[in-house]
Amino acid sequence: MNSSGSYQIASIANDVQGEIKRLKAQVNLFWDNEWRHYQEHGLANATTIIELGSGPGFLIEKLLNHIPQANVTGLEIDPLLANYAKDYLREKNQKRWQVHEGNIMQTGMEDNSYDVAITRLVLEHLPEPIKAVQEIYRILKPGGKLMVVDNDFEMHIMTYPPVPGLRELYDAYCQARFAEGGNPKIGRELPILLKDGGFSNVQFDIVNAHSSLLGDEMFFQSEGVGIPYKLMKDGFLSSKDLAKVSVGWRKMVQDKHHAIVRQLCLAVGEKPVE
C-alpha cells in the first residue's frame, strides 16, 4: 500500500501530458449535467469555494465562468499540477482564484472559511478518506456544503453492443488502485462517509453522460489509452485482454445504434449550524 494514495500523475498513465488532456476531457464530458446537480445544491450562490485535489485547474475554470461572484481556491498536492493550474488560469485571463500546494488531509486553511468545498475524483485515491472529510468539515463555514464526486468502478463505461474484455480492464484497474491504497468503488460509500464525518442533510445523486447526447469524441478523449497501457506494462492486464478491448471498442462504435454511458457518484452534505 502507498500512503500517498493511488493517484500520482507521473505514474498512473503512460504519459503526463496525455493524462492532463484526459482530465480536461473528463471535466467537459460531465460538466453540463454536473453543473445542473451543483446548482440544485446551491453552488451558484456561493462566494467562497475551495476545490481540494484541483489538479490542472479545469474545474476551477468552469466554476469561475459560471459563478461570477465566487472566489475559488484550489488545493493540490502535486507541485507539477499546482503550477500547471496557475499557468493555465493566468493564460485564460481568469481572475478571482488562487491555487495552493497542499494536502487535503491537513490543508492549513483556517476554521470555518468556505461556503462550499468540492472534491472531485480524489477521495477514491486516498487510503483514509474519512480524515479528508473531517478536515473539510473543519474548514467549511457552519451551513457550508461539501460536494464530493467519485467513481464506482462497478459501473464505469457501459456500452451497446457490449465490448468484450471491458470488465477485465476495469477489474485490472481496480486491482492496481486497491494495491496502492485507493478505493475505486468508493462511490457507493460516499453518503456514509459524509455522515461519519459529521455532515447532515446528506444527499446522493448520479451524474450521467451518454454518447447519443454528447457525441463519441468526448468519450474517446476522456477514456484514452494511457491508463490501460500502463496497467498492461505494470502486469495488471494481459496484452491479449487489452487487444480484445481495443478490437471490441472499434466494432462497437461501428454499430449504427451504439451507445456509450458513464456515471459518477455525487454526495452532498451540510455542516450543521450549531
Ligand SMILES: C[S@@+](CC[C@H](N)C(=O)[O-])C[C@H]1O[C@@H](n2cnc3c(N)ncnc32)[C@H](O)[C@@H]1O
Ligand atoms: C483524478 S485527479 C482529479 C483532478 C480534478 N479534481 C478533476 O476533477 O479534474 C486527482 C487529483 O487529486 C490530487 N491529490 C491526490 N491526493 C491528494 C492529497 N492528499 N491532497 C491534495 N490533492 C491530492 C492529485 O494530485 C490529482 O491532481
